[in-house]
Amino acid sequence: MPDELVSLTIDDVQVSVPKGTLLIEAAKQAGVLVPHYCYHPGLPVAGVCRMCLVDVEKQPKLSIACATQVADGMVVRTQSDQAKKARQSVLEFLLINHPLDCPICDQAGECELQDFVFQEGRAGTRYTEYSKRFNPVEDFGPDVLYVPNRCILCTRCVRFMEDVAKEPVLNVSERGDRAFIGIHPESRLDHPWAGNVVDLCPVGSLLSKDFLHKARAWELDKTASICTGCSQGCNVTLDTREDVVVRVRPRPNLDVNRYFMCDHGRAHYRWMNRGDRIEAPLIRHGGELRATDWDEALDRSREILKGARGAAVALVSPRASTEALFLARRALAAFEWTGAFQVVVGDEAPLAGVPNLALRAERAPNGKGAELLGYTRAYAAAVTAAQSAAVVLVLDDPDAVVKTDGALIYLGTVLPPVAREAAVALPIANVAEEEGTFVNRDGRVQRYFQAKPAPGMARPGWWALGELLPEAERPASAADAFTQLAAAEPAFAGLSYGQLGFAGARTTRGAGAGAGVPA
Amino acid sequence: MGYPHKPHPKETAVLSKHFGDAEARSYKGWAKRGGYEAWKQAQAMTPAAIIEELKNSGLRGRGGAGFPTGLKWSFMPKEKKKPHYLCVNADESEPGTFKDREIMRWTPHQLLEGTAIAMRAIQAEVGYIYVRGEFTEPFAIMAQALDEAYKAGILGDLKIYLVRGAGAYICGEETALMNSIEGKRGNPRIKPPFPAAAGVFGLPTTINNVETLAAVPHILKNGAAWYKAMCLSNPKSTGTKLFSVCGQVQKPGNYEVTMGFPLKDLIYGMAGGVPRGRTLKACIPGGSSVPILNREETESCLLDYEGCVEKGTMLGSGGVIVFDDSADMVYQIMRLARFYAHESCAQCTQCREGTAWTTKILQRILAGQGKSTDLDLLLDLSENMTGKTICVLSDSCAAPVVSGIKKFRGEFEEYLAGRRRPVVAA
Numbered sequence A: 001m002p003d004e005l006v007s008l009t010i011d012d013v014q015v016s017v018p019k020g021t022l023l024i025e026a027a028k029q030a031g032v033l034v035p036h037y038c039y040h041p042g043l044p045v046a047g048v049c050r051m052c053l054v055d056v057e058k059q060p061k062l063s064i065a066c067a068t069q070v071a072d073g074m075v076v077r078t079q080s081d082q083a084k085k086a087r088q089s090v091l092e093f094l095l096i097n098h099p100l101d102c103p104i105c106d107q108a109g110e111c112e113l114q115d116f117v118f119q120e121g122r123a124g125t126r127y128t129e130y131s132k133r134f135n136p137v138e139d140f141g142p143d144v145l146y147v148p149n150r151c152i153l154c155t156r157c158v159r160f161m162e163d164v165a166k167e168p169v170l171n172v173s174e175r176g177d178r179a180f181i182g183i184h185p186e187s188r189l190d191h192p193w194a195g196n197v198v199d200l201c202p203v204g205s206l207l208s209k210d211f212l213h214k215a216r217a218w219e220l221d222k223t224a225s226i227c228t229g230c231s232q233g234c235n236v237t238l239d240t241r242e243d244v245v246v247r248v249r250p251r252p253n254l255d256v257n258r259y260f261m262c263d264h265g266r267a268h269y270r271w272m273n274r275g276d277r278i279e280a281p282l283i284r285h286g287g288e289l290r291a292t293d294w295d296e297a298l299d300r301s302r303e304i305l306k307g308a309r310g311a312a313v314a315l316v317s318p319r320a321s322t323e324a325l326f327l328a329r330r331a332l333a334a335f336e337w338t339g340a341f342q343v344v345v346g347d348e349a350p351l352a353g354v355p356n357l358a359l360r361a362e363r364a365p366n367g368k369g370a371e372l373l374g375y376t377r378a379y380a381a382a383v384t385a386a387q388s389a390a391v392v393l394v395l396d397d398p399d400a401v402v403k404t405d406g407a408l409i410y411l412g413t414v415l416p417p418v419a420r421e422a423a424v425a426l427p428i429a430n431v432a433e434e435e436g437t438f439v440n441r442d443g444r445v446q447r448y449f450q451a452k453p454a455p456g457m458a459r460p461g462w463w464a465l466g467e468l469l470p471e472a473e474r475p476a477s478a479a480d481a482f483t484q485l486a487a488a489e490p491a492f493a494g495l496s497y498g499q500l501g502f503a504g505a506r507t508t509r510g511a512g513a514g515a516g517v518p519a
Numbered sequence B: 001m002g003y004p005h006k007p008h009p010k011e012t013a014v015l016s017k018h019f020g021d022a023e024a025r026s027y028k029g030w031a032k033r034g035g036y037e038a039w040k041q042a043q044a045m046t047p048a049a050i051i052e053e054l055k056n057s058g059l060r061g062r063g064g065a066g067f068p069t070g071l072k073w074s075f076m077p078k079e080k081k082k083p084h085y086l087c088v089n090a091d092e093s094e095p096g097t098f099k100d101r102e103i104m105r106w107t108p109h110q111l112l113e114g115t116a117i118a119m120r121a122i123q124a125e126v127g128y129i130y131v132r133g134e135f136t137e138p139f140a141i142m143a144q145a146l147d148e149a150y151k152a153g154i155l156g157d158l159k160i161y162l163v164r165g166a167g168a169y170i171c172g173e174e175t176a177l178m179n180s181i182e183g184k185r186g187n188p189r190i191k192p193p194f195p196a197a198a199g200v201f202g203l204p205t206t207i208n209n210v211e212t213l214a215a216v217p218h219i220l221k222n223g224a225a226w227y228k229a230m231c232l233s234n235p236k237s238t239g240t241k242l243f244s245v246c247g248q249v250q251k252p253g254n255y256e257v258t259m260g261f262p263l264k265d266l267i268y269g270m271a272g273g274v275p276r277g278r279t280l281k282a283c284i285p286g287g288s289s290v291p292i293l294n295r296e297e298t299e300s301c302l303l304d305y306e307g308c309v310e311k312g313t314m315l316g317s318g319g320v321i322v323f324d325d326s327a328d329m330v331y332q333i334m335r336l337a338r339f340y341a342h343e344s345c346a347q348c349t350q351c352r353e354g355t356a357w358t359t360k361i362l363q364r365i366l367a368g369q370g371k372s373t374d375l376d377l378l379l380d381l382s383e384n385m386t387g388k389t390i391c392v393l394s395d396s397c398a399a400p401v402v403s404g405i406k407k408f409r410g411e412f413e414e415y416l417a418g419r420r421r422p423v424v425a426a
Helices: A023-029 A079-095 A112-120 A156-164 A197-198 A263-265 A296-306 A322-330 A367-372 A377-387 A417-421 A461-466 A480-487 B027-032 B037-045 B047-057 B069-072 B099-105 B108-123 B134-150 B174-181 B210-222 B223-229 B263-270 B295-300 B304-311 B329-343 B350-368 B374-384 B391-408 B409-416
Strands: A004-010 A015-016 A053-056 A075-076 A138-141 A144-146 A170-173 A180-182 A206-208 A221-226 A236-242 A242-250 A282-285 A286-292 A311-316 A336-341 A391-394 A407-412 A424-427 A436-439 A442-447 B086-089 B126-131 B159-164 B203-210 B240-247 B253-258 B280-284 B318-324
Touching: A004 A023, A015 A023, A023 A053, A053 A079, A079 A112, A079 B350, A079 B374, A156 A170, A156 A197, A170 A442, A197 A206, A197 A242, A206 B174, A206 B263, A221 A442, A221 B047, A242 A263, A263 B108, A282 A296, A296 A407, A296 A424, A311 A322, A311 A377, A322 A336, A322 A391, A322 A436, A322 A461, A322 A480, A322 B174, A336 A367, A336 A377, A367 A436, A407 A417, A407 A461, A461 A480, B027 B108, B027 B134, B037 B108, B037 B210, B047 B069, B047 B108, B047 B210, B047 B223, B086 B108, B086 B210, B099 B134, B099 B240, B108 B126, B108 B134, B108 B159, B108 B210, B126 B134, B126 B174, B134 B159, B159 B210, B174 B203, B203 B210, B210 B223, B210 B240, B240 B263, B253 B263, B263 B280, B263 B295, B263 B318, B280 B295, B329 B350, B329 B391, B350 B374, B350 B391, B350 B409, B374 B391, B374 B409
Parallel strands: A004 A075, A311 A336, A311 A391, A391 A407, A407 A424, B086 B126, B086 B203, B126 B159, B240 B318
Antiparallel strands: A004 A015, A053 A075, A138 A144, A144 A206, A170 A180, A221 A236, A236 A242, A282 A286, A282 A424, A436 A442, B240 B253, B280 B318
């Protein structure tokens, strides 16, 4: 049943929104961002910062846009003199006890207090000759520092812990201008999702220890990506500074992770910056691997595949892109094929207030994608089968331990022991260095984008594997690879790389066993 | 009656008739004085009939806002789908107000009877009487009265609980009080939803002041017409009202008068006027949250809702604070602002920061370090603090500042000009 629509006018722009919509959300549709601090779409409404005061025609007083529901025929003015003065006064009040230590504050550059003061605050303060409120910095938890002097008491952190994490360890302590965010004396802010309070904090009051003084916000490049921490597939943003990943933050996706991500995922990025990478293709000369160029390495690989008959085994990583997994199977289409992957398992940590959101036990961002393409979890059997196989292909699985009589082709980012047995070792990009897709545990295909260049001669996995196909079938791009995949695999039928966009889409079938791979 | 003083002939003692009479505290003593007759009468009436009677009486809320009581009760859902609650606001924390304390101290059954009738009218099965934390004696008396009433079986199935506050001024605000009953921090809630839709524990709730409920049995017993006839001025303000007179008067105390009674007669006649040799300077007629009146306004003000509004103030809780010519109005206003700064719940920005900033400016002026721009600054801050927050605590801090500067600007200017000896007030 379609929602009943209500029409209203916001700053002379007419919008129609479902009944029950909050004014602040309706304003977004009119292209108006009403300044706000305490309001957050992922938290219950508090209505305390009073920043979103707007003029609603026929109302005697200003209304807060965050707690006012739209009504038919409502006429709203966010820029009336009265509304502007009220918001300017809130900013002045917020600043009287705010230290203005922006030059040493991590939030500077992505601070909502800076932004809105710049947008509509007073040029100077009238709070002269008084000292500002002082409270020392508190160590709240493993990755969270609280700087009370910067706090504007919006209570987003308190509401997150209480209503979303359902572990109410934070509160507002004291009253009046002595108030601060307090923590239960016997508790730490160590909930597996606690790091979200840092993102939610509109100012630099809650800080990540991991990110402390690492970079200024304006030095960061931001890239849409997918978390590789588990099979949930939280949408994230990779923040890079000078091609180094320095921070991972959640990217809103109401169908997957809403506005949140867990601390495990948040901390799971240092491997993307590893320095011990393979930077050139390697081919075996007698007892040793020698660096060479791609042409020679690919020629050698094609020769191996062409000359061999019988069984082929692929040992792959569930962190490899769906495109690479698809092409790895395709490259071995002439063989009697076995594909398997292994999954690291850890503790599951749900976010109690959001259905179907958890740090999943399976730390495999693309385990579902591998399964849909016919790879199985029968890893030990595959390792056994590899002994007598004609060809063994290892795709970025550094923990693989393989003894084989056949030829070993290794594609990876680093050079683990298994790669030293290879006939050919091809350097590939990691998730931050290429684009591609993962399929999360619910069968949602989601794209990630390239955040930084791959080192040396490393190339994306889809490219290296695509080069092993007959020339006419080689994909020119990740998009091309996905198009081939969607055409060949019924589970992916109807999906287009472009339409996946930033939000992703569900696979047409929950399960599929690589039925489309030509025999 | 003018407890602790002798009754004044001009008083109309309805609620305060038995103040000072210790026997009236007990169930038996109360019953002997005609107690619980109205409750028996109410049990024979339909809820709608009780509400109609209240509407006809013209009784308005005695906590401060003056909302018509019968109308408020009629907002409760007619068709009962969920449990209904009654909250009794006995948090009386408005500076200058001490009438509910005396009602509970001397006539606890008067309140219980009114509570029972209200619960029937709004079809509530549970009632909470939220008693100010500092009221140790009234709490003990109420507890004993409740115990006696249950033992006598007079309350039937009604469940009435006493809840003790923990000393926060803001818990007298109706939604903060409900949060406090629920065991949460006493923060006012954003409205809507209003209590009649979602009050305590999220269920339909009516909340009334002690004095309002204490008047209810008398209305049922004597009839709406009787109550309505008690009116000296505007017909929209009916019945009697207790005024707690304090400050610089000779006989501070509670005086019960008919609505529309002249403030002048209350101060000079009943409370004995300001100390000998002094003259009246100012008066806050409705508890610390309402605008201050100067002498002329005080002497011409009629004590009802409309009469106070006419003078630019409010009847409020009926806490009459009197200042004589020895009072330093700058200091007095600073003390009020400091109170609000201390009691702000810290939710709304304007209130949390504004009350404290206002206090600092007033302290600076008192210390002889004020600036010529400080009065304009205070007025502008007050404007920014008025009508923009969840509750009216912020407005209440601004009201005496604005009216004080308007009416006693000269005193502020003397400090600013260095003509008064500085006062250092922490």
